[in-house]
Amino acid sequence: MQPLAIRAYTATTALGRGRDAQADALRERRSGLRRNDFGKDPLDTWIGRVDGLEAAALPAAQAPWDCRNNRLAWLALQQDGVIDAVETLKRRHGADRIAVVLGTSTASIGATEEAYERLDAENRFPADLARPRVHTPHSLGGFVLEALRLDGPCVTVATACSSSAKVFAQASRLIDAGLADAALVGGVDTLCGSVLFGFNSLELVSAQPCRPFDAARNGLSLGEAGGFAVLERAAAGESGLQLRGYGESSDAHHMSAPHPEGLGAQLAMRDALARAGIDAAQVGYLNLHGTATPANDTIEAHAVAALFPSTLHASSTKGWTGHTLGAAGIVESVFALLALERGLLPGILNSGAPDPNNGPQIRFGNAEREIDYAMNNSFGFGGNNCSLVFGRA
Amino acid sequence: MLSASIEGIGFWSNGLPSWQAARDFARDGTLPEGAPARPSPQLLPPNERRRAPDTVAVALDVALAACQAAGRDPKTLPSVFASTHGDLGITDYMAATLASDPRAISPIRFHNSVHNAAAGYWTIGAGCMAPTTAISSFDASFAQGLLEALAQLAAGSEAVLLVGYDSAATGALTSVWSSTGLLGGALLLSAPRSGALRLGASLAAGEPPPARGPLARRAGGNAMAPMLPLFDALALDAPHTADSVILKAGPGRVLRVELADA
Numbered sequence A: 001m002q003p004l005a006i007r008a009y010t011a012t013t014a015l016g017r018g019r020d021a022q023a024d025a026l027r028e029r030r031s032g033l034r035r036n037d038f039g040k041d042p043l044d045t046w047i048g049r050v051d052g053l054e055a056a057a058l059p060a061a062q063a064p065w066d067c068r069n070n071r072l073a074w075l076a077l078q079q080d081g082v083i084d085a086v087e088t089l090k091r092r093h094g095a096d097r098i099a100v101v102l103g104t105s106t107a108s109i110g111a112t113e114e115a116y117e118r119l120d121a122e123n124r125f126p127a128d129l130a131r132p133r134v135h136t137p138h139s140l141g142g143f144v145l146e147a148l149r150l151d152g153p154c155v156t157v158a159t160a161c162s163s164s165a166k167v168f169a170q171a172s173r174l175i176d177a178g179l180a181d182a183a184l185v186g187g188v189d190t191l192c193g194s195v196l197f198g199f200n201s202l203e204l205v206s207a208q209p210c211r212p213f214d215a216a217r218n219g220l221s222l223g224e225a226g227g228f229a230v231l232e233r234a235a236a237g238e239s240g241l242q243l244r245g246y247g248e249s250s251d252a253h254h255m256s257a258p259h260p261e262g263l264g265a266q267l268a269m270r271d272a273l274a275r276a277g278i279d280a281a282q283v284g285y286l287n288l289h290g291t292a293t294p295a296n297d298t299i300e301a302h303a304v305a306a307l308f309p310s311t312l313h314a315s316s317t318k319g320w321t322g323h324t325l326g327a328a329g330i331v332e333s334v335f336a337l338l339a340l341e342r343g344l345l346p347g348i349l350n351s352g353a354p355d356p357n358n359g360p361q362i363r364f365g366n367a368e369r370e371i372d373y374a375m376n377n378s379f380g381f382g383g384n385n386c387s388l389v390f391g392r393a
Numbered sequence B: 001m002l003s004a005s006i007e008g009i010g011f012w013s014n015g016l017p018s019w020q021a022a023r024d025f026a027r028d029g030t031l032p033e034g035a036p037a038r039p040s041p042q043l044l045p046p047n048e049r050r051r052a053p054d055t056v057a058v059a060l061d062v063a064l065a066a067c068q069a070a071g072r073d074p075k076t077l078p079s080v081f082a083s084t085h086g087d088l089g090i091t092d093y094m095a096a097t098l099a100s101d102p103r104a105i106s107p108i109r110f111h112n113s114v115h116n117a118a119a120g121y122w123t124i125g126a127g128c129m130a131p132t133t134a135i136s137s138f139d140a141s142f143a144q145g146l147l148e149a150l151a152q153l154a155a156g157s158e159a160v161l162l163v164g165y166d167s168a169a170t171g172a173l174t175s176v177w178s179s180t181g182l183l184g185g186a187l188l189l190s191a192p193r194s195g196a197l198r199l200g201a202s203l204a205a206g207e208p209p210p211a212r213g214p215l216a217r218r219a220g221g222n223a224m225a226p227m228l229p230l231f232d233a234l235a236l237d238a239p240h241t242a243d244s245v246i247l248k249a250g251p252g253r254v255l256r257v258e259l260a261d262a
Helices: A019-028 A060-065 A068-077 A082-093 A109-117 A139-147 A160-176 A193-201 A263-276 A294-307 A325-342 B019-028 B046-051 B054-070 B088-100 B107-112 B117-126 B141-154 B171-175 B214-219 B225-235
Strands: A004-013 A033-035 A046-048 A098-103 A154-157 A182-189 A225-233 A241-250 A285-287 A313-315 A373-380 A384-392 B002-013 B079-082 B132-136 B159-166 B183-190 B197-205 B245-250 B253-261
Touching: A004 A019, A004 A068, A004 A082, A004 A160, A004 A325, A019 A325, A060 A068, A060 A139, A068 A082, A068 A109, A068 A139, A068 A182, A068 A225, A082 A098, A082 A182, A082 A225, A098 A139, A098 A160, A098 A325, A109 A193, A109 B088, A109 B171, A139 A154, A139 A182, A154 A160, A154 B141, A160 A182, A160 A225, A160 A241, A160 A325, A160 A373, A160 A384, A160 B141, A182 A325, A193 B088, A193 B107, A225 A325, A241 A263, A241 A325, A263 A294, A263 A373, A263 A384, A285 A325, A294 A373, A325 A373, A325 A384, A384 B132, B002 B019, B002 B054, B002 B141, B002 B159, B002 B214, B002 B225, B019 B214, B019 B225, B054 B117, B054 B159, B054 B183, B079 B117, B079 B141, B088 B107, B088 B171, B117 B132, B117 B159, B132 B141, B141 B159, B141 B183, B141 B197, B141 B225, B141 B245, B141 B253, B183 B225, B214 B225, B225 B245, B225 B253
Parallel strands: A098 A154, A098 A182, A285 A313, A285 A373, B079 B132, B079 B159
Antiparallel strands: A004 A225, A004 A241, A033 A046, A154 B132, A182 A225, A241 A384, A373 A384, B002 B183, B002 B197, B159 B183, B197 B253, B245 B253
């Protein structure tokens, strides 16, 4: 792949809005998790909730797209110069040459759930929610394309928790194939009954704030987030942050349990390193998928130990944000880019007793140092894996 | 223009349970007798075959048929699964159960509710560790899936499996969506080579013309119907009957698909 310049990037999570809010909380080791206060009958768990979504509004012309997920999409787009970067690219290349590739796992399903709670006597959706396009997975992509007046290829990727990492790979291919000159990538997922009660049905939700890679970890904390990055072909000789490689694979094992030896995870990481043309030893920071479920973390730690030297600083940041599902890929890519840009290598929050299965790569404490490459792992249901490599030119 | 060879085709719709049945119907209106009500994807073990959601059953059935027609081992192939809605029956189940008794959600229905359920079952059933993806783009889902498959070929993949599928709306969802029947179509695409049917595609401004082919008329109520002009053209031997096929590719955008013998 050609290196892609990152013209803008941002995340909005339970830690706040935009990059500085993320970096400050990571540096200060301040979690965004709170006791679950979502919905009318909350499960006993902790969540990463974004404040202010209930009062957020879409542009008047896009009011038919209104729902919690699209409100978070719009809020996240307002941060860190993303819209300005898109406008600049639109003038440079034309609106039809900018791809929109966004990831989500549940899209606007929260709006569908609400409609089912308020069905009328004929079992029909209430009038205020009888807006078909909100009740389908492409609600996110459709809204963003229209709100930003873009006209290029537009896709919503929905591969569960790897969704908004895979958008970087798909955008890279669209640009390499000449179908676009630039891309807006990212992802949004919001809290809803489907994920809270769904993960609860799998007995994967912890009653405490999640503790990734801790010996006594007992499940995940769910969160919501949105994030975006603006990608363009890098010019020869220019400096700045870049996407250098991606790797994708399948576990071929189980719908909701990872491959016991982490073979799929290893394949994705090896493929990303190969595409970036670097050795594992050159990676300075790896943001792990690290959901804090017993199986996931053991297998990921094993896969990382099989590939990387003990000098690698690897961590899961789920203790700060919760597991933001289809948005995890973009949020944790933003954390990897912050590590590259600011030399801020987060550790792990809430965890105190390392699992004896952890390799020396898994670090609980923060570190600060300059690095050349940062990597991000995102693994989803269906055994769907994606790893990304970012570098600095 | 991006291009590929079409090595294999898979198809299933209500009453037309194979590509051969679809071709026969398109050419002379023949309907097979005793068509099964539901696909039975041979890639899954028998107990899972019965339990699989409709969308998984149809997607795996057409995917395997396309691989077999091409003589390709599914284990080695990257794949792109495109669906407008995922499984509307499971969405209806999830939303209805959450409204009545949220703690009763079935864990299997939950993990089957992800949009990449078919892609996941495909890779598990085939023992395939190559990448797969699951995308949606409303009524442009198939065209955007075709673009992604062609982009993968341009990026160096030797062959890619593309699958489009959707199911019927059920329950209260029928008040916002009218998707009917079960429909799946698959193409095994490879780097262009001589001797195989060639497909070329390019994006343009515009809207597709009304779909008038026999498959589009028969299965046009399904949410994946926007793919049918291409399958109609393939069934009717398009290289000799049509210059190009116009597929919906987004708001005001089309994908112009040209078919030719190579």
